[in-house]
Amino acid sequence: MLAFLLLIILSIPRLFKLLKKMKQVFKIEFNYDYLLLCLMYDNDIPETATLSYFTDGDNIGVVAFKSSNMKEDKLLDSLDSGLETLLSLPLIDKFSDTNKIVYLLGEEQPLDQWVFSSDDLTKELFSDVPLDIIPLSNTISFSLSKSSMLGLYGRTGSGKTIALQWYLYQAIAKGCGTDPRSQLSIVDGKGADLFALGELIQENLGSEHISIGSSPNMLAKLAREFVDEMNSRFEIIKHQGALNADAYDLNMTPNFLFIDELASIKDECGSSKDGKNLWQEILGYLGLIAKKGRQAACHLVISTQDPNAENIPSEIRLQITSIIFLGQPSKDRLNMAFSMCDLEEVPTPPSSKGGGLFYADGLGLNEPLPIIAPFVDVKTKSDFLTIITRIAPNKDNFI
Ligand SMILES: Nc1ncnc2c1ncn2[C@@H]1O[C@H](COP(=O)(O)OP(=O)(O)O)[C@@H](O)[C@H]1O
Numbered sequence: 001m002l003a004f005l006l007l008i009i010l011s012i013p014r015l016f017k018l019l020k021k022m023k024q025v026f027k028i029e030f031n032y033d034y035l036l037l038c039l040m041y042d043n044d045i046p047e048t049a050t051l052s053y054f055t056d057g058d059n060i061g062v063v064a065f066k067s068s069n070m071k072e073d074k075l076l077d078s079l080d081s082g083l084e085t086l087l088s089l090p091l092i093d094k095f096s097d098t099n100k101i102v103y104l105l106g107e108e109q110p111l112d113q114w115v116f117s118s119d120d121l122t123k124e125l126f127s128d129v130p131l132d133i134i135p136l137s138n139t140i141s142f143s144l145s146k147s148s149m150l151g152l153y154g155r156t157g158s159g160k161t162i163a164l165q166w167y168l169y170q171a172i173a174k175g176c177g178t179d180p181r182s183q184l185s186i187v188d189g190k191g192a193d194l195f196a197l198g199e200l201i202q203e204n205l206g207s208e209h210i211s212i213g214s215s216p217n218m219l220a221k222l223a224r225e226f227v228d229e230m231n232s233r234f235e236i237i238k239h240q241g242a243l244n245a246d247a248y249d250l251n252m253t254p255n256f257l258f259i260d261e262l263a264s265i266k267d268e269c270g271s272s273k274d275g276k277n278l279w280q281e282i283l284g285y286l287g288l289i290a291k292k293g294r295q296a297a298c299h300l301v302i303s304t305q306d307p308n309a310e311n312i313p314s315e316i317r318l319q320i321t322s323i324i325f326l327g328q329p330s331k332d333r334l335n336m337a338f339s340m341c342d343l344e345e346v347p348t349p350p351s352s353k354g355g356g357l358f359y360a361d362g363l364g365l366n367e368p369l370p371i372i373a374p375f376v377d378v379k380t381k382s383d384f385l386t387i388i389t390r391i392a393p394n395k396d397n398f399i
């Protein structure tokens with residue numbers, strides 16, 4: 001009798017799988033609550049844990065809410081294959097923040113570009129995005145906690161500044177520059193579009209935690225200050241008492257140093273002794289941030305046309321393990337930029353504007369993925385202002 005009961009209990013997950021298949025055939029509404037209960041049972045997850053789900057067409061998202069119990073959270077973080085088996089669907093994405101772990105299962109979607117008008121960028125669009133995530137398309141998201149530095153490469157006109165602006169919107173929506181404990185620094189090597197946007201941001205969101213520049217001296221100053229901010233975050237983290245905690249575990253707003261067209265800064269430094277020293281000073285700070293910034297949620301986003309050793313010394317380039325290479329780079333440029341992965345079967349970048357290849361450490365990728373960077377169609381300064389004032393959190397939220 002007991003063996004019979006045990007047999008029934010053990011076959012429950014299979015039964016649900018069968019039911020799910022039947023649902024596909026007979027279109028019976030299926031109750032995912034039971035499935036999640038089975039999952040908890042199968043994985044020894046205590047009944048007190050909370051799992052929930054949401055569906056979107058044929059895809060399902062499972063949300064596991066973290067507890068303060070490390071053992072339980074570890075179990076909740078290792079449901080990848082359990083979920084795949086139970087739901088008979090492949091895992092297509094997984095991300096987490098301080099409160100939850102989100103698993104997305106379903107069929108791979110074809111790559112779609114995100115194109116937004118200025119009205120589309122609402123507060124709600126950003127409100128569900130976890131603190132350490134920057135979504136890049138329907139299929140790809142960037143994890144700031146796993147791969148915190150981004151290199152944006154590509155010829156003039158390939159879309160670097162536009163892609164960088166997407167990161168900038170995300171940074172602002174996360175509170176970077178408005179949270180009094182955060183720092184937003186923007187340097188435009190050409191003193192062009194991004195500098196003008198930086199001025200607008202500063203005028204409207206305040207200049208206390210937002211700095212802009214376009215000269216080598218300004219970059220040196222801002223990078224030095226950024227390193228100081230990073231070091232003071234390490235002190236805060238050290239005094240929190242949590243073991244191995246990083247800034248995201250402590251819910252800190254990320255800091256960003258955006259540098260558009262780094263090579264122009266280098267050219268401006270020139271070949272005099274002072275110029276060379278200044279360039280070395282800048283590289284010293286950038287190297288420190290690239291090496292140590294992740295744990296303090298201090299992120300570098302650097303664009304340059306060509307990632308050759310002249311423009312980005314290899315010590316720094318090798319620390320920047322997330323890359324968007326826009327346009328149709330030659331094989332030797334790809335080998336240089338994506339030296340961290342196996343480039344046997346490099347996919348062809350989409351030929352549309354904003355198309356390129358993306359790779360980031362920590363996402364389990366073997367090779368770069370095709371990407372089309374998001375495009376926000378902003379025609380006027382006043383459109384841009386409307387967006388940033390709409391999406392930036394209120395300063396009072398942080399007090
Ligand atoms: N992701 C994109 N989707 C559609 N059009 C784009 C995209 N990125 C750039 N563009 C178009 O290409 C132009 C040049 O892009 P830009 O970012 O200034 O290039 P770069 O900084 O590499 O020189 C933009 O003004 C825009 O019209």
Ligand SMILES: [Mg+2]
Nearest residue numbers: 160161162260
């Ligand atoms: Mg540009």
